[in-house]
Amino acid sequence: MPVTLRAKCLIVGDSAVGKSALTQVFHSDGAHFPKGYSMTVGVELCVKNISIPDTNDTVELYIYDTAGKETYSDYAQQAWEHPSVMMVVMDVTNENSFMACNRWVERVKAKAGQHIPGVFVANKTDLEGRRVVERNKAEEFAKGKGLEYFECSAKEQNNTDAPFYYLANAYYKLYQERVEVMKTIAS
Amino acid sequence: MFDVALAEAGAQVPIATSSDENFPPENIIDGKSETFWATTGLFPQEFIITFTALMSLEQIKINCYQVKGLAMERSIENEPVNFEPMCEKELCPSDASLQMEEFSGENSSAKHLKFVIKSGYDHFVSVHKVCVNGMASRE
Ligand SMILES: Nc1nc2c(ncn2[C@@H]2O[C@H](COP(=O)(O)OP(=O)(O)O)[C@@H](O)[C@H]2O)c(=O)[nH]1
Numbered sequence: 470m471p472v473t474l475r476a477k478c479l480i481v482g483d484s485a486v487g488k489s490a491l492t493q494v495f496h497s498d499g500a501h502f503p504k505g506y507s508m509t510v511g512v513e514l515c516v517k518n519i520s521i522p523d524t525n526d527t528v529e530l531y532i533y534d535t536a537g538k539e540t541y542s543d544y545a546q547q548a549w550e551h552p553s554v555m556m557v558v559m560d561v562t563n564e565n566s567f568m569a570c571n572r573w574v575e576r577v578k579a580k581a582g583q584h585i586p587g588v589f590v591a592n593k594t595d596l597e598g599r600r601v602v603e604r605n606k607a608e609e610f611a612k613g614k615g616l617e618y619f620e621c622s623a624k625e626q627n628n629t630d631a632p633f634y635y636l637a638n639a640y641y642k643l644y645q646e647r648v649e650v651m652k653t654i655a656s
Numbered sequence: 657m658f659d660v661a662l663a664e665a666g667a668q669v670p671i672a673t674s675s676d677e678n679f680p681p682e683n684i685i686d687g688k689s690e691t692f693w694a695t696t697g698l699f700p701q702e703f704i705i706t707f708t709a710l711m712s713l714e715q716i717k718i719n720c721y722q723v724k725g726l727a728m729e730r731s732i733e734n735e736p737v738n739f740e741p742m743c744e745k746e747l748c749p750s751d752a753s754l755q756m757e758e759f760s761g762e763n764s765s766a767k768h769l770k771f772v773i774k775s776g777y778d779h780f781v782s783v784h785k786v787c788v789n790g791m792a793s794r795e
C-alpha cells in the first residue's frame with residue numbers, strides 16, 4: 470500500500486506577482502491561466518496530488534494561495550498556521566516585489582517555528598524587456614535564505630510545475646529522515 | 657489489573673488518520689515501544705483504541721515522539737461514537753528520547769479511547785505504545 474503524505478503549502482509574496490496564476494496553472498495541469506486579474510481575498514485553497522518518482526507514494530499538497538496583504542479574517546489567519554512548505558514569489562519586472570521577499574520569508578518562518586522546505590520563485594520571465602531583477606541577485610537571496618531558486622512564467626506555462634515538485638519531494642525526503650530518527654530513538 | 661490496550665488482550669485500533677504500512681497503527685498496541693505508528697503530515701491526527709468490553713480505567717500511559725498538544729476522549733457506546741472529553745495536555749519536547757506521559761483514568765469507564773494529537777514539535781510525530789491499566793467494568 471502506497472503512502473500518502475499531506476503537506477500545507479503556503480504561497481506568499483506581494484500582490485500581483487502571479488501567485489494565483491502559478492497556483493491555477495499548476496492545479497489545472499496547464500489548462501487555465503487566469504487572463505483577467507482578480508484579486509485574491511484572504512486565502513484560496515486547492516489540493517493537488519504529486520507522485521514521488523520511483524515510488525508509488527504521493528504527496529497531497531494543500532496549496533494556500535494568500536492575498537499579498539495582511540488580512541485579519543479568522544480563516545486567513547488560520548491558513549498561516551503550521552505551514553509544511555513555502556513558496557515565496559516575486560515578479561522580475563518589479564523591484565519592490567523582490568525587496569519585500571525578506572519580510573515574507575521571515576513571516577512564514579516565524580509561523581512555522583521549525584525548519585520547512587522552501588522555494589523562491591521569480592515569475593514573469595516572459596516580460597524580458599521589462600525585467601529589472603537580475604538572476605544572480607535573486608539567486609543569492611534564495612541561497613542566503615536556504616530556499617531553492619526557480620525562474621518561470623505562469624503566462625507561458627514555462628517551468629511552473631518545477632517548484633511544486635521540488636517542494637513535494639523535499640517534504641517526502643523530510644518524512645523519510647524523520648522516520649529514521651524515530652526508529653533510532655525507539656531502539 | 658491488566659493492560660487492556662494490548663492486541664493480545666483483544667484490543668484494536670479501528671481508526672487512525674495516517675497510514676504508512678511500514679508504521680501501522682497496530683504498532684501502538686503490540687506491547688513494544690520499538691515499533692510505532694507514524695503520522696504522515698498535518699494536524700490534528702487521531703487514533704482510536706477499542707477494548708473487548710466496557711473497561712474501568714485506572715491509568716493510561718503513552719510513549720510517543722514530538723507530540724505537543726494531546727487530548728483524550730472516551731466513549732461507552734458499542735460503536736466508536738459519542739466521545740466525551742477526558743483530559744488535555746501539552747507535552748514537553750524531548751529531542752533525544754521518547755516522551756512518556758501518564759494520565760489518571762479516574763476509574764471512568766470506556767469501550768473506546770480516542771487520542772487526538774492537536775499539534776507537534778515536528779511535521780511528523782510517532783506513537784510507540786499505549787498502555788491502559790484497567791479491568792472489565794462491573795456495570
Ligand atoms: N506577463 C505575465 N503576466 C503574469 C504572469 N503571471 C501572472 N501574470 C499577470 O499578473 C497579474 C497578477 O497575477 P495574480 O496571479 O493575480 O497575482 P497574485 O496577486 O500574486 O495572485 C495578472 O494580470 C496576471 O495575468 C506571467 O508569468 N507573465
Ligand SMILES: [Mg+2]
Binds near residue numbers: 489490507508536
Ligand atoms: Mg492572488
